[in-house]
Structure formats: C-alpha cells, structure tokens
Amino acid sequence: MRRExxxxxxxxxxxxxxxxxxxxxxxxxxxxxxxxxxxxxxxGTPPPSRPTEPTSGSRACPQCARPLVxxxxxxxxxxxxxxxxxxxxxxxxxxxxxFVPRGSAHLLLDRAREQRTLTLWEAVLALVSRxxxxx
Numbered sequence: 001m002r003r004e005x006x007x008x009x010x011x012x013x014x015x016x017x018x019x020x021x022x023x024x025x026x027x028x029x030x031x032x033x034x035x036x037x038x039x040x041x042x043x044g045t046p047p048p049s050r051p052t053e054p055t056s057g058s059r060a061c062p063q064c065a066r067p068l069v070x071x072x073x074x075x076x077x078x079x080x081x082x083x084x085x086x087x088x089x090x091x092x093x094x095x096x097x098x099f100v101p102r103g104s105a106h107l108l109l110d111r112a113r114e115q116r117t118l119t120l121w122e123a124v125l126a127l128v129s130r131x132x133x134x135x
Contacts, residue, residue, distance in 0.1 A: 006035040024096035033105040034112040048103045061092035
C-alpha cells in the first residue's frame, strides 16, 4: 500500500487494485473516497473499466489483520431504501477502518456530484421549518 493525499486526509491505497483504506479517524468514508477518486481523475487516471469490480485479495484489515465484513452503504441524507447499488464497503469490526474498492469509490463520486432532489414531503418540512423559525 502507498499513501495518497486528498484535500482533507492522507489515505492508504492498494497498489494492486487501487482500493482505499480509510481509518476510522480520517473522516467520512464516502467523502474521502469521492475526494480520492476525483483527485485521480484530475491527474488523468482513467476511470475503472467496470463500476463494480470484485474485491480480490485477503479481505483482511491492513491495520489489525482481522477479517473485513461487507456492509451496505447508505448516505446520511438517504430516504427509504436509498442504498447505492454496487457500492461495496468492507469494514473492520475491531478498528472500524473501511476498505473501499476503486469501483465503489467511483460510484460514490458519481453520487456526490449528482444533485439530489427533495421529495414533496421534505420540501414541505423545509418550508414549515423556515416559517416556524421566523417567529
């Protein structure tokens, strides 16, 4: 693994698959993965050939060697079953670090760049909150 800097953190990157290791104290997994992927694209690195590359290798934590456990990734602003299809995040139960395969980082960047539209219910709640806050 090698270190690669983003605007907010320095992450470990797998030399073989270009997946990212995000330690629990580095910050939000989706933010750092999107930043790292944006930096790669800005440097001229081509996007992954397939958006959902299977993760290979030992699937062991690079910090404590415990097995990594796949988890479903959900953004904080997700509604209902708004999971991001194809995003694989592998988490260590011991040290809480996360491994994000390159294809998943690219999908997270796509999601971060797209503008999320509010549902009618969310728009009504926002309006009521603004009106209520002015009194």
